[in-house]
Amino acid sequence: MSFKAIVALVTLAVATYAAPSHTCGAGRVVSNAACCKWFDVLDDLQANLFDGGECGEETHESLRLTFHDAIGFSPKLFREGKFGGGGADGSIMAFAQIETNFHANIGVDEIVETQRPFALKHEVSFGDFIQFAGAVALRRNRHYLRPHGRCWVHPNEVVDLLISHTVAAQDHVDPTIPGTPFDSTPSKFDAQFFVETLLVGILFPGNGSNVGEELSPLGGEFRLQSDAEIARDPRTACEWQSFITDHTSMVSKFERVMSKLAVLGHNPADLIDCSEVIPVPAAVNIAAATLPAGKSRADVQAACAATPFPTLSTAPGPATTIAPVPPS
Incomplete structure (x- = not known):
């Protein structure tokens, strides 16, 4: 097609835009x-x-x-x-x-x-x-x-695309628990996803292991096997970890890679x-990323050899559990 x-x-808006010269309905203008x-x-x-x-x-x-x-x-x-x-x-x-x-x-x-x-x-x-x-x-x-x-030029761009998983939830890998989020803040583009994917997996949120699913660190949270592998792969681990403390870089890289995709x-x-x-x-x-309540640095499977895992505070309260994303 x-x-x-x-x-x-x-x-x-960038300098290369011409001044708007066409008026549309409701007085809106375009170039x-x-x-x-x-x-x-x-x-x-x-x-x-x-x-x-x-x-x-x-x-x-x-x-x-x-x-x-x-x-x-x-x-x-x-x-x-x-x-x-x-x-x-x-x-x-x-x-x-x-x-x-x-x-x-x-x-x-x-x-x-x-x-x-x-x-x-x-x-x-x-x-x-x-x-x-x-x-x-x-x-x-x-x-x-x-x-x-x-054109894709580097494995890191795979990580950059996966920034979209900060707002993701699964419905079909385990259909018994639709709307299961990938992290504890599934409605925001933030770094919490990149922290929680590096935590040791201990449970499945639904009916057990499904094709493409990996053990999750938090009750009610879903983890894709591919996310877990990419977060720990030596070719991509440092890019993954970098987004935990650099939200500005996360935004700019997602902008760039999605523009290429489009x-x-x-x-x-x-x-x-x-x-x-x-x-x-x-x-x-x-908000700044944190270790979820009930977790500590000992639960982190840091995989970036070049840079130490950042020092994070721990959220207060009892051990974190995640509610499903309600259907719209």
């Missing part, structure tokens, strides 16, 4: 008239998909969908003269009966079917809509995406940047 219309990247229709999409999403701007299930799933649509792209196959996928092209929505049945895409069928009527209603491409909806979803967590290059498989020069449509959210305060 062609991805020629609009790249929905959430950005800060390119083609962006006006995206205000209608934005208003519809905020009112009818994202519950008036709440950071709920559709918000999390829309963010997840940006990755699952874009990541099916292989430069290696293209170099071999084979088709390597279309990247961020909307194929997961256009060919949902095929792609959502892949095991790696388990659970995304729900958000695909929820989003499709919006894209059809506003007559925008599936690829554009998926990235735009994900960008609007990110707006609920006060994060922005800036356009950069188009145009994967395409040339940004061929696209229209309508990021100015995305509203800028109010500032939020992010």
